[in-house]
Amino acid sequence: MNYPTEEIIIAGFGGQGILLAGRLLCVAAMRQGRQVSHIPSYGAEMRGGTANCSVVLSAERIASPVIDMATAVIALNGPSVAKFEPRVRPGGILIWNSSLCKKILPERTDIQSIAIPATELSLTEGTERAANMAAIGALMALKPKLMTENHFSAALDEVVSERNRRYNPVNLRIMQAGYEAALAIIKKN
Amino acid sequence: MSTQNLHMYRRPEALLNVRTHYCAGCGHGIIHKLFAEALGELNIREETIVVAPVGCSVLLYNYINVDGLEAAHGRTPAVATGVKRAQPNRIVVSYQGDGDLLAIGTGETLHAANRGENITVIFVNNANYGMTGGQMAPTTLVDQRTLTSPKGRNPQETGYPIRACELLSTLEAPAYIERVSLHNPGAVKKTKKAIVKALQYQKEGRGYSFVEILSMCPTNWGIEPAAGADWIKTSMVPWFPHKVFRDRPAEAAAAGGKAS
C-alpha cells in the first residue's frame, strides 16, 4: 500500500493532551510498520502555557523530526490557529477547534479548513479534556490511510497511562463524534 | 626510659614507614598519625578509603596504608559521596584543607553535609593556602599577612574568616560536628578522640561527621616551628572556639537516659 509521508503539527494549550495526541498518531502508525517521529516544543515555551508537537509518519526513514510546512495542522485554541495556519502546505489540512476560536479565525483559502467544535463534542461526554480525541477523529475522516478505529483503540490503550485507561471508552466515543462531524463537513462541500 | 613509653610512641600499623615531605612543625603529620591510630583502634584499616584533596595533604595516601584516591580541588566530598554510595559498607574519609573545603569546594561541602552522607570529613584549618606557598584562605584571620593579603586581611575588602562548624551547624542532617586543635598535648588527645568518634559514628551508620582541626603552618605563618602551637592558641582559638557543635548520637543517648 502506498503511504504518503505525513507531517502533522498539533498545537493548543497545556492540559489539552497535545503531546498525547501526537504520541497516539505515532503509535498507531508504528504498529502498522511505519517510520515515525514525535518531537515536542520544549523549554520556556512549554512553561508559558502553550504546547505543540511535530509528528512525522512515513514509509521511509525520517530525515528531520522538525516540520517546515505541515500536511496537516490541528489547532485546539485561537493562538495556535494564528501561529500555525501559515505553516499548512498549500492544499493541506487545518483542523481547528471552533469551540475555543471565537476571535481568531482561519483566513487561508488555499487549504482545507475544517472547523470542529472539539471542546463541545468533548463536553457532551461530561469532560472538556478530550477535545484532542475529537480532533484526531476529524483527522482520521480526512486521512483514511492514517488508521482504522481498531488501530486507534489499540494505540489509545498504549499511550494512555494505566490510571486513566478507564476513560478510554469515553475517548473512543469523542473520537467518533469528531470523525462524524468532519465527515459531515466533507460531504457538504 | 620505660618500655611502656616505647610502646606509646610506636608507629601505628596503618602509618607507612616513609619519610615525611611536610615542613618542620606542620600539623598534618600529627593528624595523619592520629588518623592512623584511630584506624587501628577501630580495626577498620582494611575497609577504609580516603579521598585526598588538592593541597599539602594531596599525598595523604603515601602515609596511610589504605586505599586512596584523589579528587579535583574542592570536589573531595562529591568524590567521597560517589565512593560511599557505591560501597556503603566501607569507611570513607574526605580529608580536606581550608581552600578545598571552604572556597573552591564550598558547594560540595555544604551539600554533602546537607544530604547527611555517611562519610567523615577531616578538615585541617591552618588559616592559609599551604601548598601554593601561603596565600589567603577563607579562614585567614583578620590582619593576618599572607602572599595575597600582604598588608594583613582587611575585612572591608575580603570579609571575615569563615567558621565552617558554625556554618554546617545550621543544617539539619549532620550527625556530629566538632572543632578541636593541636595547640598542646591535651588538645591533641581531644583531637584523637574526636577522630575516633567520627569514624565510629560512620561505622555505626549514624550519618555525616565533621571534625575541624586547627593546625599549624609555621612555614607560611613566618614563625619558628616550635612557635606554631602557641600561635594556634593565641590567634586562632579566639576566633575558632573549641566546641562540640553537634552530637546527635550522644544527644539521643542522653534523652533516652532521661526517659528511662
Added chain:
Amino acid sequence: MTEYKLMKGNEAMAEAALIAGCRYYYAYPITPQNEVVAYMAKNMPRVNGTFIQAESELAAASMVMGSAASGGRAMTSSSSPGITLKQESISYMAGAELPCVIANIMRGGPGLGGIAGAQGDYFQATRGGGHGDYRTIVLAPDNAQELADFTVEAFDLADEYRTPVIILADGYLGQMSEPVVLPKPTGKTFEKPWAVTGAKDRKQNIIVSLLLHPENVLELHNLHLQEKYERITQKIRRYETYKTEDADWLLAAYGTSARIAQKAVDKLREDGIKAGLFRPTCLWPFPDRELAECASHCTRLLTVEMSHGQMVEDVKLAVNGAIEVDFYGRAGGALPTVKDIIARIKNYEHSEFTHVQAS
C-alpha cells in the same frame, strides 16, 4: 515478534544505561536532557541503583569519579554548558584511567546559547575537552535506537579501555520519540582489581592523576595513555556508508545532520545525480582511512553539520587534499535543509558539466 516502544531518545538512552548495568547516575538538570535525569530518578530504585541530583555539574562528575573508582558502572549526562563544567572530572578520569559514560545532548552555544539542538561541541568532545593530553571515545548516534544501542556499547568500551566514553547527540535526538527495540545486555564482564575497595589482604590501591616524582613518571604515564589511544584507534573504526559505491558527490555528516543528508542523497538520486553519504558513528577515533577510501572515486565532498564547521577539519585531514572538501552548516538550533544540500550538489554538477564543455 519485535517489541517496538515509542521512546524519547533521552529515555531510550537512560533505560539502555540501566540495561548495561549502570547503577550510579549523578546529574544536574539542564534542557534538553532533563528526561534522562527524571528517568534515572524514577527508575534507579527499581534496580537498587543510586541516583543523586547533584549540587552542580562539577559535583555530579566527581561523584561519577568516586563510583567509577569503586568499580561501579557510573554515568552522568548533560547538555553543552553543563558538559563544559564536567570537563574538570573528565580530564581527571582520563588521567586516572577510570571508566565512565558521559552523554552530551548538545544545544546551541556559545555561552548559555539556546535550548534547541546543535552540534557545536564536536571539537570539545573529540579533542579531549579538558586540560591535558588525552582523548575520549566519542560515539555519535543518529536516532533513538542508536542512542540506546550505543549506550550499552559505551559501558563495555569504557571498561575495556579504562577510559571515559562520550555519547555525543544533539537536542533533537534527545527530545524526539521514535520506535525503539531495547537492547539486551552484552553479558561481558570486566575485572577491576584496581578499584579502591579497601586494602584487605593486598597492597593499597591508589587512584590518582597527580604524578610528581620521580620526574619522568608523568611522561611515562602520558606515553602509556598515548599507547592506549593508539590501540583504540586501531581497533575502533565505526561508520556507515549510504549509496557511496558509485557516488560522484560524497556527503559527510553525523547525528541529525546525517539524517538530513541521507534524505538529500535519496532526492538527488531521484534526479539521476549520484550522491552518497559517509556517516561516522564514532567521532574519536575518526574513521579517516575509511573516509579517504570512500572519497577516492568521488569528485567532491560536502560536509554537513549543525555548526559552522568542526568535523570538516577531520574530514579534510582524512582526505588529505585528495579531493576538494566543501562545507555547509547551520547553527544556533537551526537545521540544515535537504533543499540547500541539493542546491549545493546540483551547483557542483553544473560547474563540473560546464567545465567539461569548456575544455
